[in-house]
Amino acid sequence: MLATAEFESRARITVWELASRQKRASIRLQSSAPVRALVLSPNGKTIAWAAGTQTNGSSELALWPLLEGDETVLLKGHRGGVGAVVFAPDGKTLASTGFDGTVKIWDATSHEERMSLPAFGARGTGAAIDFRPTPFAPRFAPTHDKRVQMASTPVKMDEPTGARDLKAGFDTKSNGVKAKGPLTTVVSGPRKSGREDSNLRPLEPHSSALAKLRHAPNFSRADAEAPWD
């Protein structure tokens, strides 16, 4: 199965069967905002997308359970555009970030917002996000800070203290807008001790904002993509 999103306003999301090479289903965004991210759940049964323009602009964070009818489920909570969304490897959790500077963690089944983290400060923007496989710790990149941050503390999603642990791991010094500051891309090695900070090290700097973030297949490192360098 392959999913596509149109480049235009009120984009259509289409699902294609690769075996038959035919359209399987199609749905149109409710928002006029451009699609920023399109992902499928690990089991391939749910599509999620993030759309948004700016802080006070139109926005859409949605789930589309392919096997459960035609309805999309809107995940509401971000103020302003949503910049990125990703499924956790277990498929039960989603993380999103956007123009309101927060990282939000969602229950993919109940569609409830589990936590909202002031990750990038009031004027920051989250543009890319990814999970490490274990333990769950969102990794995300703000456009304005030109910096990749990651949680340094393991996050156990089932525990109410998870939010506090996650927040404690953020690099709070990078909050706010530092458009001309150095970009630091962090990579993480295998987790050897209780603290992951010791495994973080800076990578080469970029001169423009980050747009994408991706893991190496073995999850030993993450690379940020800055297409406007």
Added chain:
Amino acid sequence: MVGFDGEAAGPLCVAFSPNSKWLAAGGLERQGDSLAGVVQVWDTATGKHQFTLRGNKLPVGMIAFSPTAAC
């Protein structure tokens, strides 16, 4: 190699299949007098074009394989 023919036509996004066998590129192509969305899929080992998905009227700006896709 099959590309995106014509001025103003071209790819906007790419994605590897889960086992890296295929590379898909989405974008727009000229169909008659107008431009329409298209997805082209290649075999990454041979470079051979596999198939084309047509049906999007508008440019394809984002593309994602299912993690369960057997390719």
